[in-house]
Amino acid sequence: xxxxxxLVNPNYDKHIALIQLNRPKELNALNLQLMLELKKALQxxxxxxxxxxxxxTGNEQAFAAGxxxxxxxxxxxxxxxxxxxxxxxxxxxxTKKPIIAAVSGFALGGGCELVxxxxxxxxxxxxxxGQPEIKLGIMxxxxxxxxxxxxxxxxxxxxxVLTGKFMSAEEALSAGLINRVVPTELYLEEAVKLAKExxxxxxxxIRLAKESVLKAFDSGLxxxxxxxxxxxxxxxxxxxxxxxxxxxxxxRKPVFTGK
Ligand code: HXC
Numbered sequence: 001x002x003x004x005x006x007l008v009n010p011n012y013d014k015h016i017a018l019i020q021l022n023r024p025k026e027l028n029a030l031n032l033q034l035m036l037e038l039k040k041a042l043q044x045x046x047x048x049x050x051x052x053x054x055x056x057t058g059n060e061q062a063f064a065a066g067x068x069x070x071x072x073x074x075x076x077x078x079x080x081x082x083x084x085x086x087x088x089x090x091x092x093x094x095t096k097k098p099i100i101a102a103v104s105g106f107a108l109g110g111g112c113e114l115v116x117x118x119x120x121x122x123x124x125x126x127x128x129x130g131q132p133e134i135k136l137g138i139m140x141x142x143x144x145x146x147x148x149x150x151x152x153x154x155x156x157x158x159x160x161v162l163t164g165k166f167m168s169a170e171e172a173l174s175a176g177l178i179n180r181v182v183p184t185e186l187y188l189e190e191a192v193k194l195a196k197e198x199x200x201x202x203x204x205x206i207r208l209a210k211e212s213v214l215k216a217f218d219s220g221l222x223x224x225x226x227x228x229x230x231x232x233x234x235x236x237x238x239x240x241x242x243x244x245x246x247x248x249x250x251x252r253k254p255v256f257t258g259k
Pocket of ligand 1: 111140
């Protein structure tokens, strides 16, 4: 399987496949093509009977620092509506096999949302989770307001989404966002260990069990996701979105005017 922005190994370990996000210079910023590649890879691995568990990882510095701001900067609400990138995210969420995110470094914005779309999370002690979209004059758009709130509760989710502050791996563990924290040199190994506890089980029971846990988690989620999506598009009708993203690209602090 050949892709440009991800590396895929369907035989990483017995019954375990590995997907590595691979735009290291951009801290694995999730551009549209990367997300399409990820969707395609997950579909292929879902169809591969030899694969029983999938690990998604980045590199030591970054899992993913968010959606690609440079790609979004000039877009307006209608552009986004037409691109319909969330169709890709919806498909990723439909993967039947369990997915473990092995996270080191930044997992921000869309990167944190991708982590939360996975089923379990193993983090290195350097991992940082956050929804910093507010600093760009926008808000989370790929499930952040919904999944973070369900995972860590209203108070903490509200603080993270409204201030954009990051959460350390230890904080994420105690808040219930992730499963384990290990020293950086061990995070991928630890994810494989967890995957092995799953691959020895019945693949049929695992599939049905995953589906059922998601049912509990996702009840009411679809409605929330659509609501969030509309508001995310709405942000792109503002001057503040242009200013927030332009300031990021120009490496300066944004000046928001409320327009
Ligand atoms: C595009 C990005 C990027 C991003 C980093 N880069 N994050 N490019 N989109 N999300 C690029 C930088 O422009 C830079 O490229 C290179 O990666 C290294 O980043 P630096 O900023 O120089 O690194 P550092 O000083 O270590 O700071 C790391 C950081 C910072 C704190 C993670 O990069 C940052 O704040 N990134 C943006 C995080 C963010 O706001 N994410 C949310 C995006 S919106 P150059 O060419 O300058 O070297 C989002 C919405 C999702 O995710 C909605 C649905 C999909």
